[in-house]
Amino acid sequence: MIRGDSDEYDLIKKWCETLPFFSEPKSINTCEVGVREGLGSQIIMMSILSRFKKIDYVHDAIDPYGDLEYKHFDGNPRWKNGDEWTSKAPTYSNEMRDQMIKDFATNPNFKFYNMTDIQYMNVFNLTKTIYDLVFLDGPHTTQAILREVLWFAERSRKGTRIIIDDYQLCNFEVIRAAISYWGFKDIEKGKNKVCFERI
Numbered sequence: 643m644i645r646g647d648s649d650e651y652d653l654i655k656k657w658c659e660t661l662p663f664f665s666e667p668k669s670i671n672t673c674e675v676g677v678r679e680g681l682g683s684q685i686i687m688m689s690i691l692s693r694f695k696k697i698d699y700v701h702d703a704i705d706p707y708g709d710l711e712y713k714h715f716d717g718n719p720r721w722k723n724g725d726e727w728t729s730k731a732p733t734y735s736n737e738m739r740d741q742m743i744k745d746f747a748t749n750p751n752f753k754f755y756n757m758t759d760i761q762y763m764n765v766f767n768l769t770k771t772i773y774d775l776v777f778l779d780g781p782h783t784t785q786a787i788l789r790e791v792l793w794f795a796e797r798s799r800k801g802t803r804i805i806i807d808d809y810q811l812c813n814f815e816v817i818r819a820a821i822s823y824w825g826f827k828d829i830e831k832g833k834n835k836v837c838f839e840r841i
């Protein structure tokens with residue numbers, strides 16, 4: 643079953659529905675880093691397709707699953723497990739992945755990459771894909787987000803949007819300054835999600 647673990651999906655929908663195209667696009671590419679049970683990807687694809695019915699559209703969904711242990715946030719975050727606080731971060735299983743694959747099996751726009759963000763960036767480093775909208779919801783450390791935003795910003799166009807989840811938990815000013823090199827500005831902030839657009 644397609645589900646989300648967060649809120650402000652209404653903002654993702656709005657940022658897709660208002661994504662600017664300065665000429666009629668021939669093709670559209672969107673991407674989500676960190677898919678989990680798929681709600682982010684589902685909303686992005688539905689919102690894009692509500693605007694362009696007959697378009698060459700690809701949505702890349704990147705997630706390693708496999709109960710990978712990784713650093714979720716800067717510092718030493720703790721998670722509530724029942725009544726107790728623990729430093730053991732949640733992981734995301736291959737069973738979750740297999741269900742997600744079934745849920746999107748008939749979706750022709752959906753392309754799943756069972757790998758980490760870094761592996762994806764290495765594999766596609768030399769390809770010329772330009773991304774129209776990217777949702778970053780994998781690791782939330784400043785280092786990981788910085789690496790991702792710079793990679794995607796280099797493959798952007800005027801009007802491309804990059805959405806970052808849990809932006810309050812990273813060093814937002816560092817991200818904002820770095821991405822401004824590519825002409826991105828934060829156009830709207832929610833409680834957890836922020837949207838940058840290349841102006």
Ligand SMILES: C[S@@+](CC[C@H](N)C(=O)[O-])C[C@H]1O[C@@H](n2cnc3c(N)ncnc32)[C@H](O)[C@@H]1O
Nearest residue numbers: 646647676677678682705707734758759779780
């Ligand atoms: C918070 S969940 C994503 C929630 C999802 N975006 C949604 O809207 O429901 C984080 C996901 O990031 C994945 N992940 C962890 N490390 C990753 C990495 N290096 N690259 C890509 N995804 C990663 C995890 O496996 C997990 O599924």
